[in-house]
């Protein structure tokens with residue numbers, strides 16, 4: 001199974017700047033030049049829109065544009081069936097209370113009520129609305145994307161578990177665990193101290209065998225509150241499963257192998273100050289294991305032959321060698 005992992009497309013055709021449009025146009029040329037055109041599965045790890053910048057745009061249209069762009073990226077690498085497009089939500093794929101104080105107040109209550117022993121969002125966020133329902137009800141935009149893709153993994157978003165799993169089969173020999181690490185995001189004080197609901201995580205992981213588990217998540221493991229990180233590390237350790245954790249959010253390529261959990265962060269598909277456009281291509285077979293290639297922004301840059309300096313042209317030659 002050959003996969004493409006890409007994150008944080010933040011697709012906003014009405015407002016994307018020149019550099020971002022340019023980057024997106026180069027993607028197709030780049031993957032063709034590198035022969036990345038025989039991909040089986042595409043993993044998008046959240047942030048399909050820019051929630052604040054697109055707040056005045058009709059949500060249906062934003063979702064349709066984002067999904068069309070996901071399909072376009074997938075088609076560039078040879079994936080034409082929505083079934084092979086895998087998504088998890090990011091913090092831009094949910095709606096927050098417009099008023100920051102109200103938002104923080106509600107989330108403060110939710111964080112306070114979280115049952116750490118049970119790993120569940122318990123209690124009430126506000127009158128007549130449980131914490132979990134409040135959190136789930138915020139994902140209207142993400143649900144629209146799942147419906148447009150006819151995505152079955154996230155069916156029953158508001159009632160079924162927070163995290164989803166497709167266990168391995170004899171032929172696949174890998175499971176995919178779809179995490180919603182954005183479930184309780186949006187609380188200013190706890191930006192990278194997230195709670196995700198370890199109970200549902202454990203229930204999902206238990207359904208896997210000892211084959212490889214590919215975790216798709218918007219956030220890296222270290223963005224969880226420390227207790228929650230420890231619990232997850234222990235669940236993974238007890239389950240004795242090799243885990244590949246693919247994520248985004250940082251808008252930069254990162255790699256971390258702490259605690260024997262391989263965590264790879266893809267960059268983003270926007271070009272702004274300090275961002276890094278990058279993605280990963282991997283291949284997994286039962287017999288040969290896993291191989292991953294990181295593809296970076298510098299390479300996109302190098303493709304711009306006409307604008308290249310002599311120094312860059314030299315680099316191109318070296319790179320092509």
Ligand SMILES: [Fe+2]
Nearest residue numbers: 008047249251
């Ligand atoms: Fe993002």
